[in-house]
Amino acid sequence: MAKRSRRVQAMRDKADALGTVDLAKAVNELKGVESDLPKGVKPCKFDQTVEIAVRLGIDPRQADQLVRGSIVLPHGIGKAQRVIVFAKGDAAAAAEAAGADAVGDKELADRILKEGWLDFDVAIASPDMMGVVGPLGRVLGPRGLMPSPRAGTVTQDVAGAVKEYKAGKVEFRNDSSGNVHCVVGKMSFDAEKLIENIDALLQHINSLKPNAQKGVYVRHVALSSTMGPGISVAV
Incomplete structure (x- = not known):
């Protein structure tokens, strides 16, 4: 396995120490994850994309349990789509x-x-x-x-x-492991705007729960940036 850089390791340690937190804290911690890095470790210089990963309790092998949709996020994604x-x-x-x-x-x-x-x-x-x-x-x-x-x-x-x-409309669909990945904004967004985008997406994913799916539907949620670690969000 490739050795992690000091920057990546430092951010990973901060994220791991958090454990699982509520959405507001996850967003605030994500936006501040590059602060207080070890001396000599420089923060990322570009406006990173923020993405959410949702692990669903579906069986992706079953056609009647697939989750796919699209949504216009309240504050867009901070990118001009072509x-x-x-x-x-x-x-x-x-x-x-x-x-x-x-x-x-x-x-x-x-x-x-x-x-x-x-x-x-x-x-x-x-x-x-x-x-x-x-x-x-x-x-x-x-x-x-x-x-x-x-x-x-x-x-x-x-x-x-x-x-x-x-x-700012985005599409999403589950992968072969039952996970949904979706862009929800940029690190430069105000925390409130990121939270509103994420809330809207999660509500929409919940509304798409397949009738054939049994047990816990949303099993895990993680928030991450382009160059940062995932932060576990309470569901």
Whole structure:
């Protein structure tokens, strides 16, 4: 196992000493985790992303226990998302007016398939474009970028979807171990804004509890930053 740097080890020690704390304390401790580092250890200089990890008591092998959704966080995620749209005619014009970074149909699909272009964060499609978008599944699917009705990225209202993602909408889905990971903001956010974003996300995940799931649904929650350790949050 690779040896941890002094900075990483110092922050890990601080996080471990906390144990499990309530959300407000977890956010405040996360924002202050790089303070009081050992002499000579410098804090991170960029605005780190804050992410939450939620371990669910689901069986991810069962199709009726999968958890997937999207939500517009109250305060966004502190990042301008790059959004592309597969549409034509009036829908294409509406998507452009809404601020989409790229709009097209077959030529846009060819750019992805033939040129390997993936310089975007979200892909949206109108339903009539799925014949064009379908072949992109092998490229976009593994990256979590494939348009999906369930995520709201296959829709007649492509302009509305563009506006939502530009405003801070995020998607999430459980992984093969039943964990959900989602960005909830930036370290530069006020603690109150981070707490409100996290509360909104956790409430939404709770609302998606599968009927087939038995026992404890939310088993563990951890909050972390790009370069920082995870802090255990009481559930």
